[in-house]
Amino acid sequence: MHDVAALARVSVKTVSNYFNGYPYMRAETRARIERAVDELGYRLNVTARSLRRGSTGMISLIVPELDQAYFAELAQEVIDVAATFGLTVLVETTSGDRDRELEALSGLHRQLIDGAIFDPLALGPSDAPQLGGGLPLVILGERQFEGLADHVLIADEEVAHRAVSHLVEIGRRRILLLGAGSPGTHTAILRRRGSEAALAEAGLPVDGDLVVSTDGWTRDAGAAATARALDDGRRFDAVFGFNDALALGAQWVLLERGLAVPGDVAVIGVDDTRDARFAHPTLTTMSPGRAQIARRAVELLVSRIREPETENGFASVTADFELIVRDSTVAPGTLNSTP
Amino acid sequence: MHDVAALARVSVKTVSNYFNGYPYMRAETRARIERAVDELGYRLNVTARSLRRGSTGMISLIVPELDQAYFAELAQEVIDVAATFGLTVLVETTSGDRDRELEALSGLHRQLIDGAIFDPLALGPSDAPQLGGGLPLVILGERQFEGLADHVLIADEEVAHRAVSHLVEIGRRRILLLGAGSPGTHTAILRRRGSEAALAEAGLPVDGDLVVSTDGWTRDAGAAATARALDDGRRFDAVFGFNDALALGAQWVLLERGLAVPGDVAVIGVDDTRDARFAHPTLTTMSPGRAQIARRAVELLVSRIREPETENGFASVTADFELIVRDSTVAPGTLNSTP
DNA sequence: CTCCTTGGTTACATCGTTGTAGTGAAAGTA
DNA sequence: TACTTTCACTACAACGATGTAACCAAGGAG
Structure with missing residues (x-):
């Protein structure tokens, strides 16, 4: 920067001002600096800026795992939105592990970031005190840390309500709730x-036999739990997988056992991942509006970073959702199966 | 750091030495510093260290897209391995876009990183001059930049050879090469x-009709291209999808059209993604040894960063691969279908 | 008994920015 | 005319660490 200043015959500070869009500058000065920058191929040193400013221009996105389609797709959206704000995203994965979630919030990377977007799996309201101490934070998914962070919520109850209603509307009575039992997760x-x-x-009964817990929310877990339910002789005419992965795992087992989907058993998931569109049959699912979630989360985080203490003015926004009907609940060319 | 030094009654530099494992220190001094650090809850400022040292402790992983399972799983592995070296990974996605690949190498983030692991899709040998100018680089996939960067190679020819041989061994004669035509990608x-x-x-002929190009290497593209091949009346008894996504797309279309897999058509992919294990039927695939690739790539990059100019001593390592036979080529309980 | 080495520590400058305070000049106000 | 305000820019000191050179002790070589 000194070299640029020397070449343009101005002070270093003026060059700094140039890069920071300081308005009071003669056009001629601006042009001289611009020429000098070009000539020297100079680039502003981000590290020094971070040191001086005390902020890095990076934010964390903390999610359980990237190899779950939902999170991979979310990460992609967040990265893109953050870029429009000039922010760089550090993706952290935790495997839903308590220690790793805490580590991501207060560990080594803590001082590398200006804020975090966090989709907690293991941490709950009781962990509030350990929440990154003053780190601007946007929580994804559920209102867990009321009055401590901003939230972008998924209307979990309403989403589930709509999914089950859809199954009821197409005439199903015995619905396997897959993922319901996993204790500890609020979403569940x-x-x-x-x-x-x-x-x-x-007016349908809730049958405890049809409330099934799974070991995680993966295809493996969905497949295993569904297989167990079938082996136990539980009878059902629909599966509501609490996410697409669970639903797809279930569907796989059903087909494997020679059951027809949706003929014998209808299947619905949540997340609208890319996989849902390419399952066989294609999977009906609840779309949580991922793009909207990413955008609102970054927006909330940015304004929280800019104004750290809008005293207790923590915001909660709820993302829109949508039922996307595909072949796993209503086969093409099939009459609506409501009696 | 000044406060710590004051409390421990030593100089700042001694505290710095403590954090950097400087060996010549009295145990008693070390203990005093340790106590002071604990008491003040002090953490070393990474930004200042980066400024002074001229390196950030971050590396980029540059891949086409995260919502392809292969890359998501690879990213996870790279992050984990890098952490064991004290490195933070910045995941960049390019959509296989030329400009975005160049941007990732020489753009804004360039000075944020000490090196990059790069899986190029659009860039080829002719772009060598624009390759990040001195940025330590490990190229994934193919030997594209001989003498300019280290490489972790996938033995593409051998992998394909093995896959096709497997299909031939189970008696297939007309094999659809799905993804083969996409021009511009060296892997293809x-x-x-x-x-x-x-x-x-x-001793089998190569039928040009069975060499099929796709619009990208996604499930969508695989499904579309396979559908087109069927519509054109091309006949084949096996599909070799150049990655799992293509193969799964193909399999989906085949089942949709009422063909049996592997009865009528066997299907094989490459990558051994998680999805392959949960397809219906489960997908035979070539496992490229992802964990090994991640480990070797990070190791190569770290040594390149430590010794920038081991004059032209650029290394190439080739990862091991393995054929993983599942139900899409050999149905369980089926006799080996070789005549 | 001096001279050199090795161990343990320190003072200081420095990495490349940006905030603060301040300097002239030109323009607007009383 | 004198006095404030706005504009355009500058000098200097930070931000928090680390490399360099140098220092003082203690022990070994000559």
């Missing part, structure tokens, strides 16, 4: 509550 | 060459 509790509300409204 | 050319070599060795 809310989606279960929404599901049961929908059943109740339809 | 090598895999095609390996495939054709295997056919030639088996």
Whole structure:
């Protein structure tokens, strides 16, 4: 920067001003600096700027795992949106592990970032005190840390309600709630509550045998739990997978056992991942509006970073969702199967 | 750091030495510093260290897209391995776009990183001059920049050869090479060459009708191209998808059209993504040894960063691969279908 | 008994920016 | 005319670490 200043015959500070869009500058000065920058191929040193400013222009996105399609797709969206704000995204994965979630919030990378977008799996409201101490934070998924961070919410109860209602509308009575039992995850509790509300409204009983827990929310887990349910002789005419991975795992097992989807059993998921569109049959799912979630999360985080203490003015926005009907609940050319 | 030094009654430099494992220090001094650090809850400022040292401790992983399972899984591995070296990974996606690949190498993030692991899609040998000018670089996939960067290679020809040989061994004669035609990608050319070599060795003709190009290497593209091939009335008894996504797309279309897999058509892919294990039927695939690739890539990059100019001593390592036979080529309980 | 080495520590300058305070000049106000 | 305001720019000191050179002790070589 000194060299540029020398070549343009101005002070270093003026060059700095040039890069920071300082308005009061003669056009001629600006032009001289521009020429000098070009000639020397100079680039502003981000590290020095970070040191001086005390902020890095980086944010973390903290998610359980990238090899789950939902998170990979979310990460992509967040990276793109952040770029429009001049922010760089550091993707952290935790495997849903408590220690790794805490580490991501307060560990080594803590001082590398200006804020974080966090999709907690293991951490809950009781961990509030350990929440990154003053780190600007946007929580994804559920209102867990009321009054401590901004939230971008998925309307879990409503999403589940809509999914189950759809199954009821096409005439299903015995719905396997896949993922409902996994204790410790708040999302599971809310989606279960929404599901049961929908059943109740339809005048259907909640059968405890059909509330199934899984070991994680992966295809493997969905497949295994569904296989177990079938082996136990539980009978059902629909599966509500609490995410697409679970639903796809279930569908795989159903087909494997010679059951027809949706003929014998209808299947619905949540997330609208790319995989859902390419399953066989294609998977009906609840789309959570991923692009919207990413955009709102980054926007909230940016304004929190800019104004750290808008005293307790923590915001919550809820993303829109949408039912996307595909072949796993209503086969093409099939009459609506409502009696 | 000044505060720590004051509390421990030593100089700042001694505290710095403590953090950098400087060996000549009295145990008693070390203990005093340790106590002071604990008491003040002090953490070394990474930004200042980066400024002073001229290196950031971050590396880029530059891949086409995260929502392709192969890259998501690779990213996860690279992040984990890098962490064992104390390195932070910045994941960049390019959509296989030329400009974005160049931007990732020499753009804004250039000075944020000490090196990059790069899986090029659009860039080829002719772009060598624009290659990040002195940025330590490890290229993934193919030997494209001989003498300019280290490489971790996938034995594309051998992998393809083995895949096609497997299909031939189970008695297939007319094999659709899915992804072969996409011009511009070197991987495609090598895999095609390996495939054709295997056919030639088996005394089988190469039918141009069965060399099919796709619009990208996604499920969508695989499905579309396969559908087109069927519509054109081309006949084949096996599909070699140049990656798992293509193969799964193909398999989906085949089942959709009422063909049996592997009864009528066997399907094989490359990558051994998680999806391959959960396809219906499960997908036979060539495993490229992802963990090994990640480890070697990070190791090469680290040594390149430590010794920037081991004059032209650029290394190439080739990862091991393995054929993983699943139900899409040999149905369980089926006799080996070789005549 | 001096001269050199090795161990343990320190003072200081420096990495490349940007905030603060301040300097002239030109323009607007009383 | 004198006085404030706005404009365009500058000098200097930080931000928090680390490399360099140098220092003082203690022990070994000559």
